[in-house]
Amino acid sequence: MTLQFFKYQGTGNDFVMIDNRSLDFPKNDTKLINHLCDRRFGIGADGLILLENDEKTDFKMVYFNADGNESSMCGNGGRCLVAFAKYLGVIENTASFNAVDGLHHASIDDDTVRLQMIDVLKVEQFDNYVFLDTGSPHHVQMVSGLEKFDVKTEGAKLRYGKYGEKGSNINFVQKTAPDIFSVRTYERGVEDETFSCGTGVTAVGIAMFVTKQTEATEVTLNTPGGKLKVSFEQNGDVFENVFLQGPAKQVFKGVVEW
Numbered sequence: 001m002t003l004q005f006f007k008y009q010g011t012g013n014d015f016v017m018i019d020n021r022s023l024d025f026p027k028n029d030t031k032l033i034n035h036l037c038d039r040r041f042g043i044g045a046d047g048l049i050l051l052e053n054d055e056k057t058d059f060k061m062v063y064f065n066a067d068g069n070e071s072s073m074c075g076n077g078g079r080c081l082v083a084f085a086k087y088l089g090v091i092e093n094t095a096s097f098n099a100v101d102g103l104h105h106a107s108i109d110d111d112t113v114r115l116q117m118i119d120v121l122k123v124e125q126f127d128n129y130v131f132l133d134t135g136s137p138h139h140v141q142m143v144s145g146l147e148k149f150d151v152k153t154e155g156a157k158l159r160y161g162k163y164g165e166k167g168s169n170i171n172f173v174q175k176t177a178p179d180i181f182s183v184r185t186y187e188r189g190v191e192d193e194t195f196s197c198g199t200g201v202t203a204v205g206i207a208m209f210v211t212k213q214t215e216a217t218e219v220t221l222n223t224p225g226g227k228l229k230v231s232f233e234q235n236g237d238v239f240e241n242v243f244l245q246g247p248a249k250q251v252f253k254g255v256v257e258w
């Protein structure tokens with residue numbers, strides 16, 4: 001079988017994109033998805049995303065981690081999918097789409113995509129970390145010496161040790177200015193550090209506000225793959241109008257056979 005694919009990246013978080021409006025892609029084939037995401041034997045990516053038709057919105061997002069399993073929301077993937085939808089002519093400069101966590105709205109201007117994330121209903125504060133769900137589960141922890149920090153080892157310890165089978169994504173953070181933070185993320189389902197995580201930096205922005213590391217409701221997050229902006233409004237215990245903004249680019253396209 002042959003498959004036309006596209007490769008996108010959003011601040012270095014990279015994805016195989018497939019136009020599955022025909023519903024031909026075998027999405028239960030975990031081994032195939034894992035193979036396509038393999039960096040040595042496949043195309044190579046942190047995840048694979050299908051663009052499908054949706055009855056009520058412009059399109060539907062179906063997201064798989066590199067391990068081949070369908071997972072929760074991917075913020076950078078959502079931004080890249082908006083760029084892909086524009087490339088395919090499915091949308092112009094605005095979009096609404098359904099993902100596993102519900103309805104999303106987005107706008108695109110050149111290579112910059114601004115994506116509305118789900119409202120955050122609960123932020124749990126512990127002694128040295130914060131846990132919240134921004135569409136995907138995130139542990140947020142401040143560290144010093146972030147540049148040299150062993151994200152893979154320490155992230156894996158927490159992901160498996162603290163959060164068990166289901167796991168969580170683990171974000172390590174360092175403050176660089178009143179409204180600027182550096183972030184490195186260990187992603188479950190990739191089981192490694194990725195260059196950037198959209199739901200992760202969204203979680204970091206809100207966690208930094210809740211723990212009074214910042215008074216700003218619009219923060220800049222520097223990741224190894226580039227800069228993202230997160231903004232939000234607090235309404236009681238709930239965070240609403242949560243937006244994630246940054247670049248999303250097509251890298252290449254091709255055909256694979258299997």
Ligand SMILES: N[C@@H](CCC[C@H](N)C(=O)O)C(=O)O
Nearest residue numbers: 071074075076136197198199
């Ligand atoms: N890279 C993503 C997060 C993808 C989902 C995550 N690996 C999980 O399974 O929770 C992002 O940009 O948000």
